[in-house]
Amino acid sequence: GENVEQHPSTLSVQEGDSAVIKCTYSDSASNYFPWYKQELGKRPQLIIDIRSNVGEKKDQRIAVTLNKTAKHFSLHITETQPEDSAVYFCAAKDRGSTLGRLYFGRGTQLTVWP
Amino acid sequence: DTAVSQTPKYLVTQMGNDKSIKCEQNLGHDTMYWYKQDSKKFLKIMFSYNNKELIINETVPNRFSPKSPDKAHLNLHINSLELGDSAVYFCASSQDIAGFRNGELFFGEGSRLTVL
Numbered sequence: 762g763e764n765v766e767q768h769p770s771t772l773s774v775q776e777g778d779s780a781v782i783k784c785t786y787s788d789s790a791s792n793y794f795p796w797y798k799q800e801l802g803k804r805p806q807l808i809i810d811i812r813s814n815v816g817e818k819k820d821q822r823i824a825v826t827l828n829k830t831a832k833h834f835s836l837h838i839t840e841t842q843p844e845d846s847a848v849y850f851c852a853a854k855d856r857g858s859t860l861g862r863l864y865f866g867r868g869t870q871l872t873v874w875p
Numbered sequence: 876d877t878a879v880s881q882t883p884k885y886l887v888t889q890m891g892n893d894k895s896i897k898c899e900q901n902l903g904h905d906t907m908y909w910y911k912q913d914s915k916k917f918l919k920i921m922f923s924y925n926n927k928e929l930i931i932n933e934t935v936p937n938r939f940s941p942k943s944p945d946k947a948h949l950n951l952h953i954n955s956l957e958l959g960d961s962a963v964y965f966c967a968s969s970q971d972i973a974g975f976r977n978g979e980l981f982f983g984e985g986s987r988l989t990v991l
Contacts, residue, residue, distance in 0.1 A: 793978045795978060795979065795980075797980075799916075803984075804965065804982040804983060804984050804985055805918065805965070805980075805982050806982070807979045807980070810978065810979070848916050850918060854978055862920065862923070862931060863920075863978070863980060865917075865918045867915070867916075867917050868916045868917065868918070870916070
């Protein structure tokens with residue numbers, strides 16, 4: 762099965778700085794890569810995703826890049842704000858699989874200091 | 876209107892007891908899931924149902940038994956609770972199993988189970 766590694770496990774930045782979270786995956790059949798944000802005591806929610814036919818996708822202050830050859834993808838948050846503090850999960854999925862299972866990384870606790 | 880709702884939100888019980896968590900989605904999705912999130916925040920899939928049919932059954936003790944009476948509901952029953960079962964259990968749904976249309980998972984608010 763797929764194995765998704767996520768680094769770092771914790772990340773602290775000053776407000777206004779950028780934050781980068783990196784993930785690697787093992788299965789070259791994976792072709793869908795979402796990122797979920799989980800605020801303290803809340804449910805995980807999708808913030809951005811990318812499909813394997815795209816190298817980069819941006820949505821305001823967040824962006825995701827994908828390198829299919831190296832099998833890694835990253836989340837970039839610019840101009841961080843205290844409300845960006847949360848646990849971020851990367852995931853990978855083979856959308857063509859009959860099971861359609863989503864494999865999660867172990868999460869990154871991001872803390873943005875004011 | 877809550878898209879994925881689960882009850883109860885908190886559950887405190889003694890070892891050896893049996894408990895159930897209920898989940899309902901009003902999104903019209905075909906696929907529903909149970910995830911377990913431990914104290915280190917790791918999200919581990921337990922079960923997945925597609926149109927009431929079990930399609931993913933991870934290595935979960937058989938004390939855990941899911942039941943899907945219809946595609947909008949997926950309940951989780953746990954027998955003989957153990958200390959290690961303490962966690963947050965999230966129900967989730969997605970539009971379809973393979974995500975051809977939309978791979979997004981919609982999570983419920985979570986049910987925090989504490990076994991004493």
